[in-house]
Amino acid sequence: MDESRLAASLAKAGLKYLGMADSTAPLIPPALAGFANSCPAEGVTDVEYLMSDDPQLLEKANSGWYRLSREGGLFPTGNPEFLLAVNYAEPDEPHVWRWARVSLSDPWDIAGTGAATGILGNGSGHPAFVMLALDGNAIIRAQQGEKSTEFVLVREPHRVRFFRQHGEWMARRPRTGEFDRTAIERWLTATAE
Template sequence: MAGDPEFLLAVDCAEPDEPRPWRWARGSLSDQWDIAGAGAATGILGNGSGHPAFVMLSLDGEAIVRAQQGETSTEFVLVREPHHVQFFRKLAAQMVRWPDTTEPSKAAIERWLTAAAE
């Protein structure tokens, strides 16, 4: 929803040397937030100030934002209506078949694929 400061943030819940289970955590932005500077410095949104690394999803699933530090640049990507992007749909279908995809993740992917097909 436009102007809504709430979003979902992908959070790595893995212990060292274990598979990387990711979970969505609900958050909200304030006018004072600096997601690529101070936010990245906390380690929650990146790997130090000026080095963002995160994935955010709108609550309605209509927009996804990814940031990462490349070799020579900082990259931000915004995708609107990701359920219409065939690349994401194919990747999701492949992820269901990966042996290290957890059962809860497989179920969530199947729900997304089914809902996105409607």
């Protein structure tokens, strides 16, 4: 991965790249956290749902993301640092998702310019990403549907049965890569109650 190119792309969105997170930390891995939008309703803390044809989509998406992030615990007021899932593989290799540490700068535009970079989405107005609080206690997943955009907030994923069961399944699945399998097993062991 070209970290200088990643930093430049993130800067366009108003995110400062602070380096890759320690891959041995017992955090829920991006490959598992990315299923937050599939989490049953009892595991979801909050959802921001927007229609794609809304003329104020970018403004509403950015303000909705910020509200969920601040109120949901992605980052505290005054210290807007969090983790963002990024593909760490080389362009011609299979995806390897890892956490990058970032901080929110001013000005920022997650849903517009950020999504247009390809790091935070699939074009302006089409956000698609997974973010995690530094302590691992809040996930925000953005997903673009056929006619809508949704931001899902899940608090304390280690207490959500869906993530534990899905993680156990992924760890047993032969198609799960060794990096992801090890990260999932580490998280499941570290958060077992």
